[in-house]
Amino acid sequence: MSNIVEIRDLHFSYGQRPILSGLHMDFPQGKVIAVMGGSGSGKTTILRLIGGQVQPQRGSVSVNGQTVASLSTSGLYEMRRRMGMLFQHGALFTDLSVFENVAFPLREHTDLPEETIHDLVLMKLHAVGLRGAAQLRPAEISGGMARRVALARAIALDPQLIMYDEPFAGLDPISMGVTANLIRRLNDVLGSTSILVSHDVHESFAIADYVYFLSKGSIVASGTPAEMLASEDPFVKQFVHAEPDGPVPFHYPGRSLAEDFGLGGGR
Numbered sequence: 001m002s003n004i005v006e007i008r009d010l011h012f013s014y015g016q017r018p019i020l021s022g023l024h025m026d027f028p029q030g031k032v033i034a035v036m037g038g039s040g041s042g043k044t045t046i047l048r049l050i051g052g053q054v055q056p057q058r059g060s061v062s063v064n065g066q067t068v069a070s071l072s073t074s075g076l077y078e079m080r081r082r083m084g085m086l087f088q089h090g091a092l093f094t095d096l097s098v099f100e101n102v103a104f105p106l107r108e109h110t111d112l113p114e115e116t117i118h119d120l121v122l123m124k125l126h127a128v129g130l131r132g133a134a135q136l137r138p139a140e141i142s143g144g145m146a147r148r149v150a151l152a153r154a155i156a157l158d159p160q161l162i163m164y165d166e167p168f169a170g171l172d173p174i175s176m177g178v179t180a181n182l183i184r185r186l187n188d189v190l191g192s193t194s195i196l197v198s199h200d201v202h203e204s205f206a207i208a209d210y211v212y213f214l215s216k217g218s219i220v221a222s223g224t225p226a227e228m229l230a231s232e233d234p235f236v237k238q239f240v241h242a243e244p245d246g247p248v249p250f251h252y253p254g255r256s257l258a259e260d261f262g263l264g265g266g267r
C-alpha cells in the first residue's frame with residue numbers, strides 16, 4: 001500500500017522553541033488517520049508542515065513522493081490544489097451564500113464554465129445533505145450545518161488528501177456523529193486519504209483506521225483504535241479514558257503546597 005504522506009525523522013522549532021522531535025509517520029492511500037494529543041502538543045503544526053506553510057529544521061515531509069520543502073512556489077501551489085483543508089472552527093465567508101462558499105475554490109482554482117460549477121456545487125452540497133440550503137447565508141444556518149458546508153467546500157476540488165483540524169470542536173453530540181460519518185464516507189467515496197487532528201476520542205476512534213498519539217512533540221503511541229483502547233501505556237490510558245491525572249499532570253508545575261501555604265518545614 002503506498003503512502004500519500006510520509007514524515008521521516010522530523011524536527012521542528014518555532015525560533016528557539018522545540019515543538020516536534022524525531023517524528024516518523026505514514027499516511028497510507030485510502031485511510032483515515034487520526035493524530036491525537038492534548039492542547040499545544042503540535043498537532044496543527046504537523047498539518048502546517050504537510051501543507052508546506054512551515055519547513056522542518058531536520059528530516060522531511062513528502063507528499064506523493066515529493067519532498068515538500070524542496071518544492072518551488074508553483075510546485076507548492078499545485079500540491080495544495082490537490083489538498084482539502086478544514087480549518088479549526090472552519091469559518092465560512094459570512095457575506096457569501098452557502099452556494100458561493102462551496103463554489104469559491106472552484107472559481108479560484110479552475111476555469112470551469114458556470115453550469116459545471118453549478119452542478120458540482122450542488123453535488124457537493126447534496127453529499128453533505130444541504131442541497132436545499134444552497135441559497136441561505138451562513139448566519140441563517142446552525143453551527144453543525146456550517147461545519148458541513150465547510151466540509152463541502154474542503155472537498156470541492158475532489159482532493160487526494162483532506163486534512164481536518166478539530167472538525168468536532170464546538171458541535172453538539174448529534175452533529176459530531178454526523179460530521180464523523182461524513183468524514184469517513186467522503187474519504188471512501190472520493191478515494192482520498194484523510195488526516196484527522198482531534199482530541200475527541202469517541203468520534204475519532206469510530207472512523208479512524210489508525211491513530212497516532214502525540215505528547216510534547218513526540219509520538220508516544222500508535223495503532224488501530226482497538227489496539228489503543230486495549231493499550232496499557234499510561235499516557236494512552238489517561239487520554240482514552242479521560243483521567244484527570246496521570247503522565248499529564250493536573251497541576252501546573254510550581255512550588256509545593258507546603259511552601260505556598262507556609263506549612264511544615266517551609267519558610
Ligand SMILES: Nc1ncnc2c1ncn2[C@@H]1O[C@H](COP(=O)(O)OP(=O)(O)OP(=O)(O)O)[C@@H](O)[C@H]1O
Nearest residue numbers: 014015017019037038039040041042043044045046
Ligand atoms: N506561529 C507560532 N509561533 C510560535 N509558536 C507557535 C506558533 N504556532 C504555534 N506555536 C506553539 O507551538 C505549540 C504547538 O502548537 P500547535 O497549534 O501545533 O498545537 P496543537 O496540538 O494543534 O494544539 P491545539 O489542540 O491547542 O490547537 C504550541 O505551544 C503553540 O503555542
